[in-house]
Amino acid sequence: MKKLLTIAKDSQIKVSSQITEFLEPENVYLPINIENINNMHKKNVKKGELLYQFDDLNIYSPISGKIVGVLNKKQKYFLVIKNDYHEEDLYKGANEFTTVNIKTDFEEKIKCYANFNWQLLDNAKEIVLNGIEDEPYIANKTFLHCYETSEILQMLDMIARTFKLESILICLKENDRESIEAFNKFLGTYPNILIKILPDYYPIGNEILLRDYLKLSSTSVIFSTEKIYDIYSNVIRERVNDTTFVTITGDAINNPQVFKVKIGSLLQEVIKDNIKIKEKKYDLFVNGIMKRTVAQLEDIIITENIRAVYFMKKRSYLKQDCVHCGKCNEVCPLNCNPYLSYITKKDFNMDNCIRCGLCTFICPSYIEIDDILNKKGDK
Ligand code: SF4
Numbered sequence: 491m492k493k494l495l496t497i498a499k500d501s502q503i504k505v506s507s508q509i510t511e512f513l514e515p516e517n518v519y520l521p522i523n524i525e526n527i528n529n530m531h532k533k534n535v536k537k538g539e540l541l542y543q544f545d546d547l548n549i550y551s552p553i554s555g556k557i558v559g560v561l562n563k564k565q566k567y568f569l570v571i572k573n574d575y576h577e578e579d580l581y582k583g584a585n586e587f588t589t590v591n592i593k594t595d596f597e598e599k600i601k602c603y604a605n606f607n608w609q610l611l612d613n614a615k616e617i618v619l620n621g622i623e624d625e626p627y628i629a630n631k632t633f634l635h636c637y638e639t640s641e642i643l644q645m646l647d648m649i650a651r652t653f654k655l656e657s658i659l660i661c662l663k664e665n666d667r668e669s670i671e672a673f674n675k676f677l678g679t680y681p682n683i684l685i686k687i688l689p690d691y692y693p694i695g696n697e698i699l700l701r702d703y704l705k706l707s708s709t710s711v712i713f714s715t716e717k718i719y720d721i722y723s724n725v726i727r728e729r730v731n732d733t734t735f736v737t738i739t740g741d742a743i744n745n746p747q748v749f750k751v752k753i754g755s756l757l758q759e760v761i762k763d764n765i766k767i768k769e770k771k772y773d774l775f776v777n778g779i780m781k782r783t784v785a786q787l788e789d790i791i792i793t794e795n796i797r798a799v800y801f802m803k804k805r806s807y808l809k810q811d812c813v814h815c816g817k818c819n820e821v822c823p824l825n826c827n828p829y830l831s832y833i834t835k836k837d838f839n840m841d842n843c844i845r846c847g848l849c850t851f852i853c854p855s856y857i858e859i860d861d862i863l864n865k866k867g868d869k
């Protein structure tokens with residue numbers, strides 16, 4: 491495996507240790523395929539109601555309210571639900587302390603969780619929790635590890651028992667001291683769970699690289715912290731998880747924060763009374779400054795896939811000609827050929843590209859190799 495890098499942190503960019511809740515949006519916007527639109531009449535929906543499938547995922551309503559229309563944003567469609575603030579849900583009688591009989595109820599319930607392919611566990615021996623936060627300044631996993639520690643451990647243990655797995659491994663980065671401390675407090679109760687501390691290399695949390703680094707075989711199945719928590723919410727709390735964490739930070743704002751947000755909220759509405767933007771000109775990056783996915787504020791709708799938003803002072807680097815140093819190739823952890831791809835404007839071995847952004851980060855000529863990467867789409 492290639493040597494990965496440790497990304498130095500910029501002291502101007504901070505992450506707050508405070509969580510701000512944004513749980514009462516005026517409207518929520520849920521992704522929808524155009525062919526499903528006609529089936530969605532202007533009807534009332536309850537919180538947790540299954541509405542339709544999108545990209546093979548079940549889409550539930552995160553609020554109770556009324557369907558009021560469809561929003562078209564750059565040829566992507568979103569169902570608009572207006573909040574009635576009644577929080578009327580489908581889970582009458584269930585509460586978060588529901589007692590589950592592991593032998594009977596749980597085994598049935600877990601297999602009913604639709605947003606995971608449980609067949610992957612048929613021949614598995616080990617479950618691996620990927621608790622690694624790769625992008626600098628994102629703290630979402632750390633918050634989940636610290637606030638929901640026993641829930642995450644309980645869920646891992648239950649999955650291992652149900653599928654008769656031999657071991658459970660929790661992977662954390664060495665600099666994530668809060669998560670390490672949080673899990674260590676409980677581990678005496680779970681002798682089948684081990685913690686593996688990994689170096690602060692980027693992007694070691696990528697599943698391909700994590701497998702490679704730990705030399706995991708196909709009998710190890712990797713779950714993200716978020717997925718385990720989502721399964722917990724569904725199976726134990728009997729509730730659809732309708733919130734997500736979003737880190738909002740960057741050197742163009744005064745008060746970085748981690749938000750617990752209703753899925754489907756508009757970012758503009760989330761930050762309106764909570765974030766002070768101090769720069770007139772800024773760039774907005776979604777999910778990290780390494781990956782550098784540029785977006786416009788008014789276009790951002792919070793989904794489970796939006797983990798962070800960076801407001802960064804506009805910087806003008808003097809882009810220079812390629813000096814053919816080859817650093818972009820040297821640094822690529824997936825052995826792609828960003829150099830030749832940039833020079834020739836053709837793909838050279840770019841199929842494995844995971845859009846980590848290391849090639850752009852390392853380039854002494856400030857060439858944004860994103861031109862090539864953007865064509866590949868997110869992986
Ligand atoms: S080519 Fe892709 S995988 Fe390789 S360094 Fe660049 S962004 Fe990362």
Ligand code: SF4
Nearest residue numbers: 812813815816818853
């Ligand atoms: S790192 Fe930049 S300057 Fe060096 S070869 Fe790659 S594109 Fe050219």
